[in-house]
Amino acid sequence: MVQVTLRDIADHLNMSVSTISKALKGYSDISxxxxxxxxxxxxxxxxxxxxxxxxxRTRQTKTIGVVxxxxxxxxFSKILSGIIDEAEKFGYLVIxxxxxxxxxxxxxxxxxxxxxRVDGILISLSNETHRFAHIEKLMEAGMPVVLFDxxxxxxxxxxxxxxxxxxxxxxxxxxxxxxxxxxxxxRGPHIPQVSIDxxxxxxxxxxxxxxxxxxxxxxxxxxNDDFKxxxxxxxxxxxxxxxxxxxxxxTDVVAVGVMKYFKDMKISIPEDIALxxxxxxxxxxxxxxxxxxxxxxxxxxxxxxAQILFEEIKAQKSKQKIAPRDVILPTSLKIRESI
Amino acid sequence: MVQVTLRDIADHLNMSVSTISKALKGYSDISxxxxxxxxxxxxxxxxxxxxxxxxxRTRQTKTIGVVxxxxxxxxFSKILSGIIDEAEKFGYLVIxxxxxxxxxxxxxxxxxxxxxRVDGILISLSNETHRFAHIEKLMEAGMPVVLFDxxxxxxxxxxxxxxxxxxxxxxxxxxxxxxxxxxxxxRGPHIPQVSIDxxxxxxxxxxxxxxxxxxxxxxxxxxNDDFKxxxxxxxxxxxxxxxxxxxxxxTDVVAVGVMKYFKDMKISIPEDIALxxxxxxxxxxxxxxxxxxxxxxxxxxxxxxAQILFEEIKAQKSKQKIAPRDVILPTSLKIRESI
DNA sequence: TTGTATGCGTTATCAC
DNA sequence: GTGATAACGCATACAA
Numbered sequence: 044m045v046q047v048t049l050r051d052i053a054d055h056l057n058m059s060v061s062t063i064s065k066a067l068k069g070y071s072d073i074s075x076x077x078x079x080x081x082x083x084x085x086x087x088x089x090x091x092x093x094x095x096x097x098x099x100r101t102r103q104t105k106t107i108g109v110v111x112x113x114x115x116x117x118x119f120s121k122i123l124s125g126i127i128d129e130a131e132k133f134g135y136l137v138i139x140x141x142x143x144x145x146x147x148x149x150x151x152x153x154x155x156x157x158x159x160r161v162d163g164i165l166i167s168l169s170n171e172t173h174r175f176a177h178i179e180k181l182m183e184a185g186m187p188v189v190l191f192d193x194x195x196x197x198x199x200x201x202x203x204x205x206x207x208x209x210x211x212x213x214x215x216x217x218x219x220x221x222x223x224x225x226x227x228x229x230r231g232p233h234i235p236q237v238s239i240d241x242x243x244x245x246x247x248x249x250x251x252x253x254x255x256x257x258x259x260x261x262x263x264x265x266x267n268d269d270f271k272x273x274x275x276x277x278x279x280x281x282x283x284x285x286x287x288x289x290x291x292x293x294t295d296v297v298a299v300g301v302m303k304y305f306k307d308m309k310i311s312i313p314e315d316i317a318l319x320x321x322x323x324x325x326x327x328x329x330x331x332x333x334x335x336x337x338x339x340x341x342x343x344x345x346x347x348x349a350q351i352l353f354e355e356i357k358a359q360k361s362k363q364k365i366a367p368r369d370v371i372l373p374t375s376l377k378i379r380e381s382i
Numbered sequence: 383m384v385q386v387t388l389r390d391i392a393d394h395l396n397m398s399v400s401t402i403s404k405a406l407k408g409y410s411d412i413s414x415x416x417x418x419x420x421x422x423x424x425x426x427x428x429x430x431x432x433x434x435x436x437x438x439r440t441r442q443t444k445t446i447g448v449v450x451x452x453x454x455x456x457x458f459s460k461i462l463s464g465i466i467d468e469a470e471k472f473g474y475l476v477i478x479x480x481x482x483x484x485x486x487x488x489x490x491x492x493x494x495x496x497x498x499r500v501d502g503i504l505i506s507l508s509n510e511t512h513r514f515a516h517i518e519k520l521m522e523a524g525m526p527v528v529l530f531d532x533x534x535x536x537x538x539x540x541x542x543x544x545x546x547x548x549x550x551x552x553x554x555x556x557x558x559x560x561x562x563x564x565x566x567x568x569r570g571p572h573i574p575q576v577s578i579d580x581x582x583x584x585x586x587x588x589x590x591x592x593x594x595x596x597x598x599x600x601x602x603x604x605x606n607d608d609f610k611x612x613x614x615x616x617x618x619x620x621x622x623x624x625x626x627x628x629x630x631x632x633t634d635v636v637a638v639g640v641m642k643y644f645k646d647m648k649i650s651i652p653e654d655i656a657l658x659x660x661x662x663x664x665x666x667x668x669x670x671x672x673x674x675x676x677x678x679x680x681x682x683x684x685x686x687x688a689q690i691l692f693e694e695i696k697a698q699k700s701k702q703k704i705a706p707r708d709v710i711l712p713t714s715l716k717i718r719e720s721i
Numbered sequence: 722t723t724g725t726a727t728g729c730g731t732t733a734t735c736a737c
Numbered sequence: 738g739t740g741a742t743a744a745c746g747c748a749t750a751c752a753a
Contacts, residue, residue, distance in 0.1 A: 046499075046523075048746055059724045064748060074722060094498045095437035096746035099729050104434065106477075106498075114466065120459040127453065127480055136498060138445075139478050141466055159433045159445075159475060160385075184385070270664065299668055306670065325609065329642055331670040387730055398740040403732065413738060435730035438745050725752070736741075 047088050056084055067092075098160070103360070106136040107352060108156035110166040112144045112193070117324045118294075118341050119167070122191065125345025126165060133353050135162070144267055146171040153177055163187035163352045168195060170232045170265070187355035191348040193235050201355065201368040203348040207237045210337045210374040211244025214319045215291050217335075217376055219252045223289035223317055225260070229276050229301070231293040232265040238293055241321065245291055260284060264297050273300020281308065288316055289382070295320035295327050295336055298381075302330060318381040332380035339374050347372070386427045395423055406431075437499070442699070445475040446691060447495035449505040451483045451532070456663045457633075457680050458506070461530065464684025465504060472692050474501070483606055485510040492516055502526035502691045507534060509571045509604075526694035530687040532574050540694065540707040542687040546576045549676045549713040550583025553658045554630050556674075558591045560721055562628035562656055565593070568615050568640070570632040571604040577632055580660065584630055599623060603636050612639020620647065627655055628721070634659035634666050634675055637720075641669060657720040671719035678713050686711070 049067075053060045058077070066073045066081040067090075073081075098104045109126055111119045123139060130137045138161065142149035149169045154177075156164055164186060166178070175198050182188050182200055194202040218226055228245045231238025242261070249256050262280060264272035273292060277300065280287060292298040298320035305312055312318050312332050320327055323338035351368055358365040388406075392399045397416070405412045405420040406429075412420075437443045448465055450458045462478060469476045477500065481488035488508045493516075495503055503525060505517070514537050521527050521539055533541040557565055567584045570577025581600070588595055601619060603611035612631060616639065619626060631637040637659035644651055651657050651671050659666055662677035690707055697704040 046746095049748095050746075060747080061725075061749075062723055064746095065723090068748080072722060077722085091493075091497050093438070093746050095434050095443065096729090097748080098434035099432070099438050099731090099745090100747050100749090102729075113463070114453070114459050115456075115463050117454075117456065117459075120453050120456075123478075124452070124454045124480065127478065131479075136477050136479075136494065138475050139462075139466065140470075140475075141463065154430075155475065158430050270668070299665075303668055326638075326665055329609070329638055329669070331645060385730095389730075399731085400733080400741075401739055403730095404739090407732085411738060416738080432730050435745090436732080438729090438747090439731045439733090441745075723753085725750105727748100727750090729747090731745085732743100734741105734743085737739085 046093065047090050048093065049090075052081065052085055052088060052090060055088065056081065103162050104160050105134060106138060106159070106161050107163045107165060107349070107356075108138045108140065108152075108159070108161040110140045110142055110149060110152045110156070110164070112142050112167060112169050114139060114141055118192075118322055118339075121341035122167075122345035122348075125342040126349045127345075129346045129349035129353075133349075135353070142169040144170045146174075150177045153181060157181060157184075157186065163189070163356045165189050165191060165348050165352055167191050168193040168235065170235050170267075173234050185359065187352055187359055189348050189352045189355070191344055193237055195236055199367055201351050201370075203344055203351065203370045203372065204237075205339050205344075205372050205374050207240035208244040208247070210339070211241035211291070211321070212248045213244075213374075213376055214321070214335075214337050215245050215248035216252070217378065218289045218291065218317060218319055218382060219248060219254070221317070221382055223382075224254060225284075225287045226254070226289045226291060227260040227262065227280055227284065227287045229262045229264055229273065229290060229292040229297050232263065241293055260287065264293055269294050269296035270300040270303070273297035273302075274304045275300075277301040277304035281310070289313075289319070290316065291319045293321055295322045295324050295334060298334055298336075299326070299330060302334070302381075312381050320381075323377050327377065328379065335379045335382045336377050337374050338377050340372050344372055385432065386429050387432065388429075391420065391424055391427060391429060394427065395420065442501050443499050444473060445477060445498070445500050446502045446504060446688070446695075447477045447479065447491075447498070447500040449479045449481055449488060449491045449495070449503070451481050451506060451508050453478065453480055457531075457661055460680035461506075461684035461687075464681040465688045466684075468685045468688035468692075472688075474692070481508040483509045485513075489516045492520060496520060496523075496525065502528070502695045504528050504530060504687050504691055506530050507532040507574065509574050509606075512573050524698065526691055526698055528687050528691045528694070530683055532576055534575055538706055540690050540709075542683055542690065542707075542709045542711065543576075544678050544683075544711050544713050546579035547583040547586070549678070550580035550630070550660070551587045552583075552713075552715055553660070553674075553676050554584050554587035555591070556715055556717065557628045557630065557656060557658055557721060558587060558593070560656070562721075563593060564599070564623075564626045565628045565630060566599040566601065566619055566623065566626045568601045568603050568612060568629060568631040568636050571602065580632055599626065603632055608633050608635035609639040609642070612636035612641075613643045614639075616640040616643035620649070628652075628658070629655065630658045632660055634661045634663050634673060637673055637675075638665070638669060641673070641720075651720050659720075662716050666716065667718065674718045674721045675716050676713050677716050679711050683711055
């Protein structure tokens with residue numbers, strides 16, 4: 044990759060490097076003719092600024108880093124899409140890393156990003172992460188950090204998420220209003236705030252409708268394979284609690300796993316048992332029966348997270364302090380055939 | 383982001399910058415004691431090398447760029463996952479850009495990557511792309527480029543893809559062997575080689591089984607919304623060709639769109655009409671009826687593309703010429719209830 | 722309006 | 738074994 048530099052243009056035109064640089068950057072103190080000459084020559088010589096040099100000089104990389112548990116989940120890839128689109132508008136590049144729900148990997152990925160002097164970091168915590176020193180250290184060093192989706196109350200930085208508790212409450216309340224009384228919950232792993240909150244929403248709804256909470260109706264999905272989690276837990280549930288009349292699951296894919304098992308067993312939805320998912324990925328409307336679900340705005344979550352990050356980067360550049368934002372995105376219920 | 387530099391360590395230890403640098407990089411001409419002292423101090427001072435400076439100096443960025451039509455498609459996000467994982471093993475970072483199936487955006491993304499001096503580029507062409515000067519220019523400048531999935535014969539660089547023609551042939555042959563005779567094809571847009579090849583495979587299979595080709599049975603899916611494409615074309619098909627007994631679709635999501643329409647219309651699969659998809663995303667096994675599909679190894683496609691790119695980067699660094707590779711990944715048929 | 726000088730943080734060559 | 742010194746390509750304060 045032989046690339047032409049400012050020096051090359053300067054030599055070619057018999058001018059100084061700084062003249063070229065200034066002309067290319069549109070400084071006002073260069074005469075119109077020379078500017079145009081320089082612009083034309085740069086174009087002709089196929090000049091492309093060397094970003095490493097620019098970065099070193101300007102102390103910024105115009106690049107942000109993103110750490111997600113996995114890029115393969117529909118939900119995260121939509122978020123990524125939102126981030127990438129927004130970054131482009133601001134002239135930023137996006138480096139994407141996956142933690143595979145592993146704390147140590149997450150830690151290393153952040154280090155990598157720091158080493159690459161990204162201007163800011165967007166992160167959705169891994170399921171394992173319950174200590175946050177690795178993130179705090181970055182924040183203390185002045186790195187703008189925004190948490191999204193999988194956040195934590197223990198970090199005082201900007202966050203973008205939904206109100207999981209309220210959303211879960213609404214879903215379960217909807218089941219209750221339809222007359223379901225023996226409602227199981229297939230919850231997420233124990234650490235992430237989202238699964239805690241959805242569980243609490245479930246519990247609260249039961250309480251408000253005077254249904255005694257039965258811990259044995261709560262099944263944990265922690266295999267990092269939502270479909271299998273759903274399938275296997277549905278099997279377990281049918282062995283242990285034949286009287287259950289509805290299930291509220293932590294994700295749609297878990298629900299789809301449940302549906303698969305029920306289909307294999309000829310258990311019909313919603314006649315024998317109702318099903319409520321979470322996330323409203325597009326398949327929810329397509330499976331048979333179609334799946335009721337909580338809609339959460341993935342693309343916007345990415346977009347807004349990025350916007351906030353860019354604000355913070357900008358503030359930080361002008362040495363302003365900016366208060367951390369805490370954005371709660373709206374959710375809604377999509378009622379379909381499964382309940 | 384105040385960061386400690388070699389200079390800081392040097393001052394702290396009353397040594398020269400070059401000594402620090404060499405010690406940190408494990409050069410042999412530094413005494414054991416000083417090396418250990420330096421290592422410890424660097425650790426203690428929280429030293430993190432400035433990648434921009436390293437990049438500028440070493441003329442490489444240890445970063446590769448990826449351009450995909452969209453990160454949201456399950457197929458691409460799996461590929462990305464494969465790329466990111468592999469890159470990590472090689473110590474590379476991955477910048478991801480989307481072209482949104484738009485030629486001009488694709489062009490700009492490549493320019494961006496070039497500007498950032500990525501060490502190599504992985505690209506899956508947009509549906510619109512039928513000129514390749516933007517890629518050729520990069521290649522001529524010495525940028526290692528590997529095409530994956532959406533490739534073209536008109537570029538002489540390494541490629542990783544499947545044999546779409548053969549795979550489509552196998553799918554249609556399977557339908558024919560089951561006795562279906564009036565088989566429609568919901569094809570992809572006209573430009574991409576993958577949709578051309580799958581169409582040709584379809585046509586060839588018909589020919590080999592002495593079924594006259596009927597162009598009116600071929601519907602084009604070009605709305606950039608596979609589900610809707612499937613749904614709408616199914617509707618059209620039912621208006622125009624009630625006698626069709628099977629459909630072979632360009633992707634699984636198109637097939638799912640078809641299923642949705644049939645479900646709405648109480649047309650049953652496979653009794654009234656059979657359905658064969660392409661890609662075998664995990665939902666294929668989950669929908670009702672489960673969908674027969676051509677399995678293609680997305681994760682491996684990403685992984686292998688990255689491997690080849692790293693080989694080429696390595697070769698290029700040592701100024702070796704390396705012949706472009708043309709990797710065809712194996713596919714297989716997943717036969718399920720829909721046929 | 723243009724050019725000179727300096728430094729960003731690192732690596733690498735060459736003295737000592 | 739250690740330390741000057743220059744260079745990577747660019748941006749900018751300052752001089753001319």
